Amino acid sequence: YFQIARCFRDEDLRADRQPEFTQIDVEASFVDPDDILGWMEGLMVALAAEAPRIQAEAPFLRLTHAEALERYGTDRPDLRYGLEIQDWTDALARLEAPVFSSAVGEGGRVRGLLLEGGAGLSRRQIEAIEGGAKAAGAPGLLWAKRTDDGGSGSLARFMDEDAYRELGTKPGDLVLVAAGSDAMTSPALSAARLAAIEALEISDDREYAWLWVVDFPVFEEGPDGALGANHHLFVMPHPEDEDRLETEPLSVRGLAYDLVFNGVELGSGSIRNHDPKLQRRILRLLGLDDAEIDR
Numbered sequence: 001y002f003q004i005a006r007c008f009r010d011e012d013l014r015a016d017r018q019p020e021f022t023q024i025d026v027e028a029s030f031v032d033p034d035d036i037l038g039w040m041e042g043l044m045v046a047l048a049a050e051a052p053r054i055q056a057e058a059p060f061l062r063l064t065h066a067e068a069l070e071r072y073g074t075d076r077p078d079l080r081y082g083l084e085i086q087d088w089t090d091a092l093a094r095l096e097a098p099v100f101s102s103a104v105g106e107g108g109r110v111r112g113l114l115l116e117g118g119a120g121l122s123r124r125q126i127e128a129i130e131g132g133a134k135a136a137g138a139p140g141l142l143w144a145k146r147t148d149d150g151g152s153g154s155l156a157r158f159m160d161e162d163a164y165r166e167l168g169t170k171p172g173d174l175v176l177v178a179a180g181s182d183a184m185t186s187p188a189l190s191a192a193r194l195a196a197i198e199a200l201e202i203s204d205d206r207e208y209a210w211l212w213v214v215d216f217p218v219f220e221e222g223p224d225g226a227l228g229a230n231h232h233l234f235v236m237p238h239p240e241d242e243d244r245l246e247t248e249p250l251s252v253r254g255l256a257y258d259l260v261f262n263g264v265e266l267g268s269g270s271i272r273n274h275d276p277k278l279q280r281r282i283l284r285l286l287g288l289d290d291a292e293i294d295r
Helices: 033-049 065-072 098-107 123-135 162-166 182-199 239-244 276-285 288-292
Strands: 002-008 020-026 059-062 108-117 142-147 148-152 174-182 210-212 217-219 227-230 258-259 264-270
Touching: 020 033, 020 142, 020 264, 033 210, 033 258, 059 065, 065 162, 065 182, 098 108, 108 182, 123 174, 123 182, 174 182, 210 239
Parallel strands: 059 210
Antiparallel strands: 002 020, 108 174, 142 148, 142 174, 210 258, 217 227, 258 264
């Protein structure tokens, strides 16, 4: 069945999320994610047909949670624009830049954005983009403009022609680089990507971008290193990952999914864990003892 439910969410206000809202709530048995995703795609196509300014065509693109973070730094990427985050660890870690060697030595990576024609941005515009990355948790960004005469910027003194070539740049381009753990560089470069798209007035490849983000991790690691639930406590783990629950819990994917439209999360859901023994294993990993679980 489904119901149109009036809800109240006890969370902080956000630009696209209010405490009181109405949702379409679907409850179903003996289904898998493909069933739910297919139903929702049909609903979105039908709704879009009633809205002259919106178009939707099924099936929607799907990205795994890991792919979305790798390529766009966020689990709700705006795919109207093709700009993607790139892994430049191999190309830049060899340079004599302490920030790179330190980051890689601690298990991090060197990642960045190539902005074609970005050398035309002013210092103030670049600092504004960097401000977005700092607000997302990065200490800052390194950047280099490639020009016919060489380069300029905080990264340029470490760069050589081989490095510029490995990054795929040409004169007139700008590179923005962050170094460190993925937990830091992903949100930082996601914020920088959106700010750069606005600053460069990059035209969209398409007007409407519908996306399913799937295979969210079951667990996440808190600041104190303790495991927490990424989505909620009762997500069904991916069958292929169950044998890693106790040994590699952070690698376990869940049957959870988000619907994203033009970079905005429209809805989310999951297949609930209906296996009591499996659910008990998960709750134990989250720090509950059997007495608490049984209550």
